[in-house]
Amino acid sequence: MEGFSKDGRKLRPRKTAGSAQRSEKVDFQSEGERRSYSERRTYGEHRSYGDRRPQGERRPYGDRPQHPFGDRPQHAYGERAQRPYGEHKPQGEHRSYGDRPQHAYGDHPQRPFKPAARKGGKRPGPKSPFSKSSDEGIKRMINKRPVVNRDYDGPTYEPEIAKDEIRLNRFIANSGVCSRREADTFIQAGCVTVNGEVVTELGTKVNIFNDDVRFNGERLKGETKVYIVMNKPKGYVTSASDPHADKTVMDLIKDCPTRVYPVGRLDKATTGVLMFTNDGEIAERLTHPSYDKKKIYQVALNRNLTQEDYDKILEGVTLGDGFVHADALEFVDEGDHSKLGIEIHSGKNRIVRRIFESLGYTVKALDRVYFAGLTKKGLKKGAWRYLSENEVNMLKMGAYV
Numbered sequence: 001m002e003g004f005s006k007d008g009r010k011l012r013p014r015k016t017a018g019s020a021q022r023s024e025k026v027d028f029q030s031e032g033e034r035r036s037y038s039e040r041r042t043y044g045e046h047r048s049y050g051d052r053r054p055q056g057e058r059r060p061y062g063d064r065p066q067h068p069f070g071d072r073p074q075h076a077y078g079e080r081a082q083r084p085y086g087e088h089k090p091q092g093e094h095r096s097y098g099d100r101p102q103h104a105y106g107d108h109p110q111r112p113f114k115p116a117a118r119k120g121g122k123r124p125g126p127k128s129p130f131s132k133s134s135d136e137g138i139k140r141m142i143n144k145r146p147v148v149n150r151d152y153d154g155p156t157y158e159p160e161i162a163k164d165e166i167r168l169n170r171f172i173a174n175s176g177v178c179s180r181r182e183a184d185t186f187i188q189a190g191c192v193t194v195n196g197e198v199v200t201e202l203g204t205k206v207n208i209f210n211d212d213v214r215f216n217g218e219r220l221k222g223e224t225k226v227y228i229v230m231n232k233p234k235g236y237v238t239s240a241s242d243p244h245a246d247k248t249v250m251d252l253i254k255d256c257p258t259r260v261y262p263v264g265r266l267d268k269a270t271t272g273v274l275m276f277t278n279d280g281e282i283a284e285r286l287t288h289p290s291y292d293k294k295k296i297y298q299v300a301l302n303r304n305l306t307q308e309d310y311d312k313i314l315e316g317v318t319l320g321d322g323f324v325h326a327d328a329l330e331f332v333d334e335g336d337h338s339k340l341g342i343e344i345h346s347g348k349n350r351i352v353r354r355i356f357e358s359l360g361y362t363v364k365a366l367d368r369v370y371f372a373g374l375t376k377k378g379l380k381k382g383a384w385r386y387l388s389e390n391e392v393n394m395l396k397m398g399a400y401v
Contacts, residue, residue, distance in 0.1 A: 129300045129365035134339040137332025138298045138369055141341040145294060148373040148394045149229070149387070168192065168204045168213070171222035177215055191216055226258045227392050228276040230384035231376040232368075238265045238274065249274065252382055263287060264371070267350055272297070272368030273376050276384075282396060286372045292345045294327065296370035297352050302362040304337040309359045313342070317358055321348060324355065341369075373398045 130138075166174075169183035172192065177183070183192075190198050193214045194206055206213055206222075213220050230252065232238070237245040240261050249262055253276065260276040263283045277283055285291050316325030328343035342352060353363045369375060373395060379385065387395065 130298060130339060130367070131333055131336065133335070134298065134300075134333040137330070137334075137339075138296070138341045141328070141330055141332065141343070142296060142370050142375060145296070145343075145370060146373055146398065147370075147375055148391050148398065149375060149377055152377055152388075152391070154378060164209060165205045165207050166222070168194070168199065168206050169202070171206055171208060171213055172215060172220060174222045174224055175215075175220040177220065186215065223278065224258065225279045225392075226256070226260055226277060227279070227282075227387040227395065228253065228256065228260060228384050229374050229376070229379070229387060230274045230276065231379035231381055232266055232271055232274040233381040234269055234271050237268050238262050249276075253384055264347065265349070266368060267353075270366045270368065271381065272366075273371040273374050274368075275371065275374060287347055289345075289347050293372040294343055294345055294370065295368060295372075296341060296343045298332065298365075298367045298369050299340045299342055299352065299356070299363060300365040301338040301340070301356060302364055305331075305340060305361070309361075312359065313355060317355060319354055319358060324348065324351060326355070343370075 168187060169180045172178065172183040172186070173180045178186070184202055186192055187202060187204075188200055190200055192199055194204070195212050208222050213222065230249065232249060233252075235247060236252065237248045239245065239248050240250055242248055253260070256276075258278060260278045261283070263275040263277060264287045266272065266274055275286070286293055310329060313326050313329055316323055324344075324346050326342050326344050328341075330341045331337050331339070332341045333339040342355075344351065348354075352366060356363050
């Protein structure tokens, strides 16, 4: 039967080459009459693309009329009708861009920068160049020395604000001559004059700013003595005033009502213990080389310190301004010999950095952790506090030995 295979299945009509007349020309072939796969045309025998449409002749691409560039009518910028912003959404009204209120630059409230929080809610702080094990090692080194503020656990101590008028015996005691009880004895003995007149009456008050008070002919300064310890941060110059410096340590103690001065110096890149006071006598005793006041630094080098250089630093090295040696030197981290603690009494400028640089090392970080009995215990970078009366007494006992 025509249109069916030998097993009775209906065959699908086969399309002819003329696609326009495929509804009229239908050829039925049985399964046996079909050509095998190998007998079919290869890829190269297929008709070209243009032969597939015999019903019409295609024009070559170059025969189409071309318009030279510029013949088309051009519209000047701005002549086209501008559609207000939002008309393409008829379901709702929108304000045009120009109708929106504009804010001047800087009017928007700026949120402060907050670094990403770590797991547990704590924000990451500046990364310390020293490891925990090196911090523990430097603490063991400090504990071998007498410490003024070893037992400090707060709160901060603030000295009494000086008044314009105070009792004469207190003025003499604040000058460092003697105690108040001894001052009463000197007053009654006629050893004290106020504005050129001898004063023997107890309880006399004087103006600390205007009156001229003398003891045995020597004028006294009765200002309240102030002693401050700071944990100096990196980037601040240790100077009371420096017109060439962007930041000085005095910027960190603006809240102190008394005029004080830094005791000794730390270079701009060095951090750690720094003291301030208006007591010139004790400042001299803490910094003068003849008193041999100890200082301990925590050092981070660019590479491990060799045993040979370790011995050289203890024996002493010769620098441009003389011979110098370390009083003590320790590896504070057993697993990292680039972390050290060095104890030295020399007060020469940048002495620790120059010692290591003379041996070919670069100091990556330098932190003073001990100065004349003072440590930075309880102080964050840039923070400061007043020394308590007990701490001052301990400091003076150590300073005057």
